[in-house]
Amino acid sequence: MLHDLQILEDPGSSPGQALDAPKVAAEETPGARRVYLETYGCQMNVSDSEIVAAVLREGGFGLTRDPEAADVVLLNTCAIRDNAEQKVRHRLDFFRARKRKRDEDLKIGVLGCMAERLRHKLLEEEHLVDIVVGPDAYRDLPRLLHETDDTGQAAVNVQLSREETYADIAPVRYDTNGVAAFVSIMRGCDNMCAFCVVPFTRGRERSRPATSILAECAQLVDQGYKEITVLGQNVNSYRHTHDGASVDFAELLYRISLLSPGLRIRYSTSHPKDCSDALLHVHRERPNVCNYIHLPVQHGNTDVLQRMRRTYTRDEYLALVDRARSICPGISLSTDIIAGFCGETEDEHRDTLSLLARVRYDHAFMFMYSERPETYAARKYTDDVPLAVKKRRLSEIIALQTRISLENNQQEIGRIHTVLVEGPSRRSDAQLCGRTDSNKMTVFDRQDFEKGQYVRVRITGCTSATLLGEAVV
Ligand code: SF4
Numbered sequence: 001m002l003h004d005l006q007i008l009e010d011p012g013s014s015p016g017q018a019l020d021a022p023k024v025a026a027e028e029t030p031g032a033r034r035v036y037l038e039t040y041g042c043q044m045n046v047s048d049s050e051i052v053a054a055v056l057r058e059g060g061f062g063l064t065r066d067p068e069a070a071d072v073v074l075l076n077t078c079a080i081r082d083n084a085e086q087k088v089r090h091r092l093d094f095f096r097a098r099k100r101k102r103d104e105d106l107k108i109g110v111l112g113c114m115a116e117r118l119r120h121k122l123l124e125e126e127h128l129v130d131i132v133v134g135p136d137a138y139r140d141l142p143r144l145l146h147e148t149d150d151t152g153q154a155a156v157n158v159q160l161s162r163e164e165t166y167a168d169i170a171p172v173r174y175d176t177n178g179v180a181a182f183v184s185i186m187r188g189c190d191n192m193c194a195f196c197v198v199p200f201t202r203g204r205e206r207s208r209p210a211t212s213i214l215a216e217c218a219q220l221v222d223q224g225y226k227e228i229t230v231l232g233q234n235v236n237s238y239r240h241t242h243d244g245a246s247v248d249f250a251e252l253l254y255r256i257s258l259l260s261p262g263l264r265i266r267y268s269t270s271h272p273k274d275c276s277d278a279l280l281h282v283h284r285e286r287p288n289v290c291n292y293i294h295l296p297v298q299h300g301n302t303d304v305l306q307r308m309r310r311t312y313t314r315d316e317y318l319a320l321v322d323r324a325r326s327i328c329p330g331i332s333l334s335t336d337i338i339a340g341f342c343g344e345t346e347d348e349h350r351d352t353l354s355l356l357a358r359v360r361y362d363h364a365f366m367f368m369y370s371e372r373p374e375t376y377a378a379r380k381y382t383d384d385v386p387l388a389v390k391k392r393r394l395s396e397i398i399a400l401q402t403r404i405s406l407e408n409n410q411q412e413i414g415r416i417h418t419v420l421v422e423g424p425s426r427r428s429d430a431q432l433c434g435r436t437d438s439n440k441m442t443v444f445d446r447q448d449f450e451k452g453q454y455v456r457v458r459i460t461g462c463t464s465a466t467l468l469g470e471a472v473v
Helices: 043-058 082-102 113-125 138-151 198-202 210-222 249-257 277-285 302-308 314-327 346-359 376-380 387-410
Strands: 034-039 072-077 107-112 131-133 155-157 180-184 227-231 239-242 245-248 264-268 292-294 332-339 363-368 416-424 431-436 441-445 454-462 467-471
Touching: 034 043, 043 072, 043 107, 043 138, 043 180, 043 227, 072 082, 072 113, 082 107, 082 113, 107 113, 107 138, 113 131, 113 198, 131 138, 138 155, 180 210, 210 227, 210 239, 210 249, 227 249, 245 249, 249 264, 249 277, 277 314, 302 314, 302 346, 314 346, 332 346, 332 387, 346 387, 363 387, 387 454, 416 441, 416 467, 431 454, 441 454
Parallel strands: 034 072, 072 107, 107 131, 131 155, 180 227, 227 264, 292 332, 332 363, 441 467
Antiparallel strands: 239 245, 416 431, 416 454, 431 441, 454 467
């Protein structure tokens, strides 16, 4: 196994998918030419980089975790926010300077969402890169690398597909702790939320065959993985039909849960409109489907939700929350919030605060609205909330949610949770960390426990983000 994966920027198709820390794989692979692959953005991009790594290995390329040792540098990019794009541009400038000054044979490529969105700019106006490959064209990567070698010209494939799911490609896993893995089950999105660039960069929604998903999950179980997060831009709209038989998301999750009682299953990221009662009953009935749902609401006011084209009202969302809690008592909920969307009034902002107070999420990903080119909002609305007002509203949202998260965590004190150990805690080797079923990071003394073990932990303290505890033996 392998090479280099760094998550350098956060949000994904929905901010709820955001990863907060860089990941670097420990191992490298040999090959005639070595590729350094750097990944920005969300868990879907991590999953895509695992596919890219498999395609490159099949094509005879080695992978390195040292950019200085690389013949080819590939950046797998995120376009969801302007600052994500700016980081990639700075990184491109850095590698271009190296190429210009001392490494003229170096090839530089942009993959993923920015490739799809900015292909003309990157290639023609700015002459920044040698290879541009969209999210549905990764199979073409080895050919494009050879083409740019042979011709000295930039090579590009940004064709979006209605079928491509990479179902037959066995991803190269970056997660060297062997505990948790991502499995991509669908691609693209048909929802066209007004603020979101994903339908333009990732194309139409399509689901991968259930048989290939179950085979990949079974292989992960055989390899000793203990947790699978199934991924999609709108994961719970999954539906695949074969020979007249249809499998929806609830059914798929149920079947995955049967693979092993020792396997925990999570998913990201869902849309409230696709959170069916059947899905909630799978949460209730299957002990290894985590009692946790990330349920992005985005805003607390119905008029704003309509402007966002989210397809539900505040009341419908709250009714869904009530239904989830009645079918799955104790279920943990998290969400995404956008502050300062186009036309947001002070009263509408207060509706977001009151929704947070009503739902009392355990956690939220909270962002200021930033306009993305081509989106419905960019074409139809004015980004008219002043920056200072956006910042103040966001800080009010964060302050309220931080207090709620802390109060929720304080209620955990004295309870016992089963924690899947992920490894040493960030602060001390003498402590381990892992997540509860409800997705709360928990830290406790190491004793003789190891990563990959399930440990019963009594909660003894907390912050707003972390539970502290002691193992119950
Ligand atoms: S559901 Fe909306 S926010 Fe999520 S990826 Fe699709 S368009 Fe974007």
